[in-house]
Amino acid sequence: MASICFYFQVHQPFRIRKYGVFDVGNSDYFNDDSETDLNNCRILKKVASKCYLPANAVLKNVLETNPDFKASFSFSGVFLEQCAIYAPEVLESFSDLIKTGRVEVMSETYYHSLAALYSQKEFEKQVKLHSEAVKEIFNVSPTVFRNTELIYSNDIAREVQRMGFKAILAEGADHILEWRSPNFLYRPAEIDNLVLLLKNYRLSDDVAFRFGERSWKEYPLTAEKFAQWVSAYNGAGEIINLFMDYETFGEHQWEDTGIFEFMRHFPSEFLKHPDNNFVTPSEAVERYEVVGEIEAPNYVSWADVERDISAWRSNEIQHDALRCVYELERDVVELDDHEITHTWRKLQTSDHFYYMCTKWFQDGDVHKYFNPYDSPYEAFIAFSNVVNDLKLRIDKRKKEKKSLKRKGEGSLFREK
Amino acid sequence: MFGWEFPPHNSGGLGVACKGVVDSLCSQGTAVTFVLPKKVVTEFSKNKVVFADNSQDLLNTKGVDVMLMPYITSESYEEELGKVGKKTKKKKRKKGEKRSLNYAGTLLGEVYRYGELAGDVAETEEHDIIHAHDWLSFEAGIAAKEVSGKPLVAHVHATEFDRSGERVNQDIYNIERRGMYMADRVVAVSNFTKNILINRYGVPEGKITVVHNGINENDYMSVLEDSPASVVSGLKSHGYKIVLFVGRITFQKGPDYFVKMAKKIREYEPNTFFVVCGSGDMEKQMIHEVAAARMSDRFIFAGFLRGESLNTVYKAADIYIMPSVSEPFGLTPLEAMIQDTPVLISHQTGVSEVVSHALKANFWDVDDMASKVISVLRNPSLQQCLKNNGRTEVSRMNWNLAGEKLLSLYKNLLARQL
Structure with missing residues (x-):
C-alpha cells in the first residue's frame, strides 16, 4: 500500500513599502501603490490569476473525476485577509474545494510568523487567531499543525502537543532522519499523542523545483513517469508526503511548463495501480502506525540546502530586526489596542526576515528571485523605520492612556 | 601600451587601473611596453614601483617628452607651460626634419605631439598588440597602428560625457570618437560606459567588450x-x-x-x-x-x-x-x-x-x-x-579576471590577423 499525502502551502505576506527615515510619522506601512513587487494588491491579483484560480479549477476537476483524490492545504491568516480585501473570488474557489470533504485545512500561525522561536504566549495566541479565521471562512476546525516554513524542533512539538493537535508536519531532513525513511509515521522524541509527518523532499522537489528545468535529466516529468516513481515505494514505505508551496502551480512553474496538465493527469495515473491511494494528514494518522521516534534538538525547516533557520536568522540585520519586533511584545500586549496589535503582528511575518538574508545574495539565487527589494539592506531599512514608527505610536498611545486615566482619577477625586 | 599616468604619481583611478591591467597581464606571461609622458616615467622609476617579482622583467617603460598630466585641462596645461617657460608655437614638420623638441603650446597640440612621438616608439619596440588608455593616448595608439599595422585596442576608462556632463569639449569628443573608430576593439570598464559608447559615440555594440576593473x-x-x-x-x-x-x-x-x-x-x-x-x-x-x-x-x-x-x-x-x-x-x-x-x-x-x-x-x-x-x-x-x-x-575582486579577459581578446585579434 502506498498513500500520497498532498499538502499545499498558501501564503502572501503584507510586504512593507519602501519606508525611509523621513517617512517615520506617516504610519502607512503596507499600502504601496507602485508598479513594483511591493504592491500587495497587485501581487495578490497577479498570483490569483496565474496560480490560485487556474490551479483550483484543475483540482476541482480532479476531485470531480477521481472520487478517491484527497489533498490538504494550509492558508496563512494574512493571505486570507488579503484575499478578502483584494480578491474574494479566490476564497470562494478554495471554499468549493473544501466543501467536497476531501480537502483538509491545517493549522498554522495567523501571521505566518516565527513566534514559536520567541514567545510561547504569542505563538499560542496566533495559532488560536488562525483557527478562528479558518472556522469563520471555511467552517472547519483544524486538528493537524504545520509551523511557518515547516520550522520544527522538539520544543515546538511539545508546545503543539500541549495545544491539543494530533499531528505535526516537518521537513524530512537527512540530519534528523539519519538512516531512516521519511515514508512512515514517526513520533517526536519523548512526546506521546502527537504524530510526525515528514516531507519526502526528493519527490516533492521534483515537482516544486525541478519540473520545468530543461537541464534536468528527467525533463520533461510526465504524470505517468512520476506515478511510476511514487508507486515504486510500494512495500518500502507507507506514506509519501508531497509538501510544497501552492504557488508551484503557475507562479514558480509557469503554465507553459505544463504543470497544470501534469496535475490534472497525475492523480488518475497514480490511482491506476490498485494498491495506491490518497490520504489527508488526519486520515494518515488514523490509518498507519508510528514506527519510531525522531530527535530534533535544533530547528529544521524546508528552506534552502541547509534546511535550518538561517534563511530568516543568520546575519546581524536579521537578528536585530527580530529582536526589535519581539521586544515590543510587553508594551503591545499591555496597551491592548486592536489596530496596533494587528500591525505589530503583521511585522512578524517571516518573509520580512527572509528578504534580509545575505547568504548567497551575490550569486543571484532564489533569495534574490523572491526578494521584492533591491537588496537585503533595503529590506532592513524599510523594516527598521517601520518598527521605529510603531514604537512612536505605542509611546503616544501609552501617554494618552495615562492622561486619560489621570483625568478619570481627577474627576473621581472631585466627586468625593 | 599607451597611458598617461601610473602609480604612485597618479591623481585618480586611471593610473591605478593601468597598473592593475599591467600587473595581471605580466603575471599571466605577457610582456608589456608601457609608454608614458616622460615626466611620469621619470618620477615613477625614481620611486621604484614594486611589481610582483616574477613579472618585473616583463614590464618595460618608455618615456616620451611631452607635457601631459592626468586630468589636465587647457587652462592647467598653459599654467604648467608657463612654469617651464618654453612656450613656442607648433611648427609643421618638413619631411626629414627632426621632430620638434619644443612643447606644442596648446593641450590639443601636445596630445597630437605625444601621438607623433609615440608613433616613433612603435618603430623601435617589438609588439603584437597596441593598447591605448583613454583619449590622451588615443592619438598615440593610432599613430602606432599606422607605423606597425598591428591591431589597436582602445580602452575607455572615462568619456567626455562623464567628465563634463552635457558641456562637452568638441575637440576631445572628436579624439575619443576617432580613437574608437580606428580601433579594432573597444574595451569599456562597465556596461554603464558601454551604453554611453553606443548611444553617444555610435560605436557598434559588437565591437565593445566590457572588462570590469579589479582591486588588489x-x-x-x-x-x-x-x-x-x-x-x-x-x-x-x-x-x-x-x-x-x-x-x-x-x-x-x-x-x-x-x-x-x-x-x-x-x-x-x-x-x-x-x-x-x-x-x-x-x-x-x-x-x-x-x-x-x-x-x-x-x-x-x-x-x-x-x-x-x-x-x-x-x-x-x-x-x-x-x-x-x-x-x-x-x-x-x-x-x-x-x-x-x-x-x-x-x-x-x-x-x-x-x-x-x-x-x-x-x-x-x-x-x-x-x-x-x-x-x-x-x-x-x-x-x-x-x-x-x-x-x-x-x-574576491582581484585583477586576474580582467587580465584573462584582455588576453583572450588579444588572442582573438591576432587570430583574425592570420
Missing part, C-alpha cells in the same frame, strides 16, 4: 596611526559619526548632492562630521554651499590624500558615499570596503554592476541617500552586516 587588497593594507588623517579618527573616538566623500571635487563626482544630503542628515543626526578628501574645480563652490547651509563647523576639507593617510580616513568613516553623476567604474568604494567601511554608491556608476553588498541610490535622490545614511548611522547591525559581507566580497 594588498595595496591598501597600511594604515597610519599618527598623521593629519588621524584627526578624523580622533573625532570618531569622541563619539562623532563620520560621513566621507573621496574624489576630485568636480561636476562628475556629485559634490553638490553630497552637501544637500549632508544638510538633511544633520537635522536628524547632529553629531555627524562630513569629511571631504580631494580637490578640484568645484571646491570653492562646495565650500560656499557648506557655509550657506551653516555647516562649516561640521565639514572637514582634508585636501588630496593618498596611500596610508587615505586608508586611515576610510577606516575611521562610518560610511563612504559616492554620489557620482556619471562614473564609468569608480574604484574608491572598493578601497573603502577593504577598510571595513560600508558604502553608498549611486546607480550611475560602473562599480554598482559588480558590488552587491553596498547601499545604492540615484544621485539626485537626496532624500533616499540621506535616509540610507541615517539608517547606517543609527543601526550598528546594518553597519556590521555591510562591513562583513562587503569585506568578503571585495577580497
Whole structure:
C-alpha cells in the first residue's frame, strides 16, 4: 500500500513599502501603490490569476473525476485577509474545494510568523487567531499543525502537543532522519499523542523545483513517469508526503511548463495501480502506525540546502530586526489596542526576515528571485523605520492612556 | 601600451587601473611596453614601483617628452607651460626634419605631439598588440597602428560625457570618437560606459567588450596611526559619526548632492562630521554651499590624500558615499570596503554592476541617500552586516579576471590577423 499525502502551502505576506527615515510619522506601512513587487494588491491579483484560480479549477476537476483524490492545504491568516480585501473570488474557489470533504485545512500561525522561536504566549495566541479565521471562512476546525516554513524542533512539538493537535508536519531532513525513511509515521522524541509527518523532499522537489528545468535529466516529468516513481515505494514505505508551496502551480512553474496538465493527469495515473491511494494528514494518522521516534534538538525547516533557520536568522540585520519586533511584545500586549496589535503582528511575518538574508545574495539565487527589494539592506531599512514608527505610536498611545486615566482619577477625586 | 599616468604619481583611478591591467597581464606571461609622458616615467622609476617579482622583467617603460598630466585641462596645461617657460608655437614638420623638441603650446597640440612621438616608439619596440588608455593616448595608439599595422585596442576608462556632463569639449569628443573608430576593439570598464559608447559615440555594440576593473587588497593594507588623517579618527573616538566623500571635487563626482544630503542628515543626526578628501574645480563652490547651509563647523576639507593617510580616513568613516553623476567604474568604494567601511554608491556608476553588498541610490535622490545614511548611522547591525559581507566580497575582486579577459581578446585579434 502506498498513500500520497498532498499538502499545499498558501501564503502572501503584507510586504512593507519602501519606508525611509523621513517617512517615520506617516504610519502607512503596507499600502504601496507602485508598479513594483511591493504592491500587495497587485501581487495578490497577479498570483490569483496565474496560480490560485487556474490551479483550483484543475483540482476541482480532479476531485470531480477521481472520487478517491484527497489533498490538504494550509492558508496563512494574512493571505486570507488579503484575499478578502483584494480578491474574494479566490476564497470562494478554495471554499468549493473544501466543501467536497476531501480537502483538509491545517493549522498554522495567523501571521505566518516565527513566534514559536520567541514567545510561547504569542505563538499560542496566533495559532488560536488562525483557527478562528479558518472556522469563520471555511467552517472547519483544524486538528493537524504545520509551523511557518515547516520550522520544527522538539520544543515546538511539545508546545503543539500541549495545544491539543494530533499531528505535526516537518521537513524530512537527512540530519534528523539519519538512516531512516521519511515514508512512515514517526513520533517526536519523548512526546506521546502527537504524530510526525515528514516531507519526502526528493519527490516533492521534483515537482516544486525541478519540473520545468530543461537541464534536468528527467525533463520533461510526465504524470505517468512520476506515478511510476511514487508507486515504486510500494512495500518500502507507507506514506509519501508531497509538501510544497501552492504557488508551484503557475507562479514558480509557469503554465507553459505544463504543470497544470501534469496535475490534472497525475492523480488518475497514480490511482491506476490498485494498491495506491490518497490520504489527508488526519486520515494518515488514523490509518498507519508510528514506527519510531525522531530527535530534533535544533530547528529544521524546508528552506534552502541547509534546511535550518538561517534563511530568516543568520546575519546581524536579521537578528536585530527580530529582536526589535519581539521586544515590543510587553508594551503591545499591555496597551491592548486592536489596530496596533494587528500591525505589530503583521511585522512578524517571516518573509520580512527572509528578504534580509545575505547568504548567497551575490550569486543571484532564489533569495534574490523572491526578494521584492533591491537588496537585503533595503529590506532592513524599510523594516527598521517601520518598527521605529510603531514604537512612536505605542509611546503616544501609552501617554494618552495615562492622561486619560489621570483625568478619570481627577474627576473621581472631585466627586468625593 | 599607451597611458598617461601610473602609480604612485597618479591623481585618480586611471593610473591605478593601468597598473592593475599591467600587473595581471605580466603575471599571466605577457610582456608589456608601457609608454608614458616622460615626466611620469621619470618620477615613477625614481620611486621604484614594486611589481610582483616574477613579472618585473616583463614590464618595460618608455618615456616620451611631452607635457601631459592626468586630468589636465587647457587652462592647467598653459599654467604648467608657463612654469617651464618654453612656450613656442607648433611648427609643421618638413619631411626629414627632426621632430620638434619644443612643447606644442596648446593641450590639443601636445596630445597630437605625444601621438607623433609615440608613433616613433612603435618603430623601435617589438609588439603584437597596441593598447591605448583613454583619449590622451588615443592619438598615440593610432599613430602606432599606422607605423606597425598591428591591431589597436582602445580602452575607455572615462568619456567626455562623464567628465563634463552635457558641456562637452568638441575637440576631445572628436579624439575619443576617432580613437574608437580606428580601433579594432573597444574595451569599456562597465556596461554603464558601454551604453554611453553606443548611444553617444555610435560605436557598434559588437565591437565593445566590457572588462570590469579589479582591486588588489594588498595595496591598501597600511594604515597610519599618527598623521593629519588621524584627526578624523580622533573625532570618531569622541563619539562623532563620520560621513566621507573621496574624489576630485568636480561636476562628475556629485559634490553638490553630497552637501544637500549632508544638510538633511544633520537635522536628524547632529553629531555627524562630513569629511571631504580631494580637490578640484568645484571646491570653492562646495565650500560656499557648506557655509550657506551653516555647516562649516561640521565639514572637514582634508585636501588630496593618498596611500596610508587615505586608508586611515576610510577606516575611521562610518560610511563612504559616492554620489557620482556619471562614473564609468569608480574604484574608491572598493578601497573603502577593504577598510571595513560600508558604502553608498549611486546607480550611475560602473562599480554598482559588480558590488552587491553596498547601499545604492540615484544621485539626485537626496532624500533616499540621506535616509540610507541615517539608517547606517543609527543601526550598528546594518553597519556590521555591510562591513562583513562587503569585506568578503571585495577580497574576491582581484585583477586576474580582467587580465584573462584582455588576453583572450588579444588572442582573438591576432587570430583574425592570420
